[in-house]
Each structure stands twice: as C-alpha cells, then as structure tokens.
Amino acid sequence: MLRFLVRRLVVAIPTLFVVITVAFFMMRAAPGSPFDNDRRLPPEIKANVEKKFGMNRPLGVQYVNYLGGVLHGDFGPSLKYQDKTVLDVLRENYPVSLRLGLTAILIATVMGVSLGVLAALRQNQAADYLTVGVAIVGVTIPSFVTAPLLQLVFGSKLGILPIAGWDNGALPNMILPVAVLALPQIAIISRLTRAGMIEALHSNWVRTARAKGLPERQIVTRHALRAAILPLVSYLGPACAGLLTGSLVVERIFNLPGLGKFFVVSALQRDYTVVMGMVIVYAVLILVLNLLADLLQARLDPRVRLA
C-alpha cells in the first residue's frame, strides 16, 4: 500500500512536470499576445508592459522562472485582470465551481446508484425500463438544452426559482445549476451500476451468500453492490475532475461566478498565467482523483493487488 502510493507519486510528479511544460510551450507557440487589444499599443509602451511581466526575456528563461515560481506556490500575476494574481482569481472563483460540482456529484452518485440497483433488482420490469429510458435521454440531451428549458419552466413560467445568478450560493440559486450538472451523471452512473449489478447478482459469490442463508438485503448491499460499483469507481475519477473544475456551459447560462468560464475567456485573451494556473489545477485533480479511484478499487476488490 505505502509502496504503491510512493510509486504512484514518483510517476505523477514527472507527469505533472511534462503537462506544465507542454502547456507552456503550446500556448506560447500560438500566435497573439495578452497585450493585443482593439486599440494597438505604441511599441514603446508594449515593450514596457512586456518588460514589467518579464516577457522581454528569452522564452527558456521565462519558462525556468515560471517553474521556479510554481515550486514556491507563486503562479504569477494575471496579465489581464489588473492587480490580481492567479491565486486571487482561483481563490475568488474556485469555491463556486467546487461547491456546485461536489453537490452535483454527491446527488448524482446517490441517485444513480439507487436507480441502478433498483433497475437491476427488477430487471425487465417497468422500473427497469423507466431507468434505462431516463438514462438514455439523460446522456443524449446536451446540458445547453436542459439548462434553458429548466430556466423557462421553473424560472420564467412557474416563477418559483431564480432564473440565473449566484447570490452568494443561496440554496434556490443552486437548485437548477446542480440539476443540470447532475442529470447526465445520474444517467451514466445508473447505467454503469445496473450493468455491474446484474453481472454481480449472477456471480458465484452471491450464490454462496444466498446458500449461507443471508438476508437478501445484506446480499445486495454487502456482496453484490461492492462488486457492482467497481466500474463506477474508475469512471468517477476523471468525471469528478471534469465537474470540479467547473462547467463552462452551466456557469455561462446561469451567469455564475465560477472558474469554468475562465478556461475559454483566458485562453482567447492569452492570459498566459491564468490559463497555466487552470491547467495545473485540472491536471492535479485528474492525477489525485485517479489515484484515489485506484486505492478505492483495491479496497473494494480483494483481487486487485497494489504493487
């Protein structure tokens, strides 16, 4: 276990380093600069601005300086938002995305697993068909359709929930965005759980548990479910990383002050340091969550040996 953790960390750190390097040079290779505005800056001023941010030096030097800063926890100043560091941008906007994402994952997992188990226990009955139907519709309707539809129904027509806005995370403001984020995840999770559960219920160890005379409830929760959620665990790793870094679509439609929209805006404006900060957050999340998924998998499945 400890050896596994150490080994994975030894691999993860170079991976992260390569990710940072690739992203840094890819972004610098793209044409344009953060100081290209609609109004063209006079060359002297542009040179001064570039000097202020150290961008007049050779790219290699800038790269080494940037890496040095990151090692000390300094992600640099934003090139577009005056007087804000990248950490400020993250600190102000990340809690919103994190809160929405965590709530959505929690709800999606609880609902998805319950629906999946229910469908598997009632295979080929009405409840099963209903779940499978919901699952297929859930994965096929894009969130930029469900979001305006929900706004129209609950915000505009019924008037019971706010159409958009954050209002410091008040509960009514969270309901619609979380619903839009959770719906496709409920669909996928219930499908994965159903398939895993059906297979588990036909397995030898479940038959053994039945033969021992265990109550059905215990067979389902302790024996079958444990094996059935294995595929779910490896799915949830990357899915969480996606949700936790903020959804561009949901944040834009509901006008939420989250991190997701910075992905597009900052990359289009070549706000190099902010983009790099987001790339690092995303990569760290992916690496950590995949590691957690592997650990959880090993705990659930005695056949998996961590080495």
Place this chain on the structure above:
Amino acid sequence: MTQISLVPGSGRGAALMETAVKGRGLWDDARRRLARNRAAVTGAAVLAMLVMLAIVGPWLVPYRYDEINKDDVWLAPLVHGHLLGSDALGRDLLARLFMGLRVSLAIGAVATSVSLVVGVIWGATAGYLGGAMDEVMMRIVDVLYSLPFIFFVILLMVTFGSNIILIFVAIGAVEWLTMARIVRGQTLSLKNKEFIEAARAAGLDRTAIIARHIIPNLLGPVAVYVTLTIPGVILAESFLSFLGLGVQPPMASLGSLIAGGAQDMELAPWLLIVPSIAMIATLVSFNFIGDGLRDAIDPKDR
C-alpha cells in the same frame, strides 16, 4: 442441428456434426443475437434513414441551407412552403437541418475514424511490446489526458484559424486516448491467453499472431466503443458550437442549430425543438446499436 446423434463412432452422426457445427463461430452467433435485439435493429433502421437524409436531403428541399429570405422571417412550421419553419434570417429550417445532420454525422465519422486508427495502433503496440516502450507510450497518453480538452481546441483554433477540418482533428485527437487505453488493456489480457500460447507453440510468427488472433479478438470491444464514441463526438461538437468554437455560420451542425435555437426559445420554439429531436434520434440510435452490439458479442452481462 436438431437431430444429430452425438454418440461417438456412429459414422452418420459424426459426418452430420461436422457439416452442422461448421460456420457458427463467434461472429455468426453475434450476428444472430444482434438481429434478435429489437432496440438495436430499430436503431440501425433509424440511423440508416438519417444517413440517407443527410446525403440526399439537401437536394430535396427547394431552399439552400444558407439562403436568406427577407420576407420569410420567423415562420412557424408548415407556413409559406417552409415545412419546418424558418429562422431570424428567413433561412429554411428543413434545409439547415439536413445540412446540420450531414455535418454532424461527418464529424462523428471522421473524428471517430481518426481516434480508431491512432488509438488501435498505439494501444496494440504498447500492449504487445510491453516493458519500457509500453511505459513511455502510456505516460504520453496520461499527459495528454491531463490537459483540458478546451485548451487544445482553443490553441488549435487561434493557431490555424477556425474551420471544420480542425474540429475533426481536435475531437479525434482527444478521443483516441480512451481508445488506446481500452485496446491496450484488451491486448494485455489476450497476450497471455492459452490460444495465443497454442498459436505460438504451433510455430506462428509474431505478425501472424497479431493479425489472426489478437486483432480479431480486439474487434468486439473496439466496435462497441466506436458506436459509443460517435455520439460522444457529435455531442462534443455541439458543446463547441454552443461556445462559439464549433462550425461557423452560415454552415450548420445539429449542435449549432440547437445552440442557436436555445437563444430564441421563447420566440420560436421550433428552432430548438426540431434540431433537438433530430439530435436525440441520432444519439439514441447509436446508443441502441452500441448496447446491442455489446450484448451480442459479450452475452454474459444481459
């Protein structure tokens, strides 16, 4: 198959068995099971129709997809010769829908093919060679996996300008990662199977083993993943369209039509509903075919 005597030594029975058993391999069984799966057959039929419409549809409508008619603005369906109505510029929705279907299906097909070719070669090579080569190749996949998709797309776009080919490449470039992982995993588990060992013992060389034993056995999971990748690609393109990074007007894709329709939802609901139905029909068909294929090839988890 019904009246075969299985008693060994009875000459007639043995002869019959030889002819009857022949030709029912994995794929025949799979085809039979697939044909019996009503959802998959319906999905295939709907999809065939959609593909036909995407190919010939644009010639069946008296309007071009980018034809602006100043007098026919915001028409509801079935008015003034516009079967499905028109949009803010008076463009015929049916013509745009056929074009959007064509573009979306093409993006799905091309991006998936890119991911298929690159992913299968990459994954099979890494899995079969193993060792240090495998380690390096899969680390590269890990690195690319850790970069956010949207980051790729925007950088590609600002570097090469926005065009459809680029969207194909960008989406394909992301989708091959999962394909490579799946193929590698399959190759690893196949490599040590008894029948591969038997083939090796029988004196087959490495190329023959890969071509005759590894690849045919990979095809099942790969085919399933392909039918599930295509809808994923179509969905990914629609998100890009929503963010203004997808196909550029006046060109249309199902995603860009839906994204546009969502903006005018209250004024002209048909602009949202019609392309949404087309999109859902397309994606559901692919999903049914994919699920049916999985059940047919791997019947154990039904």
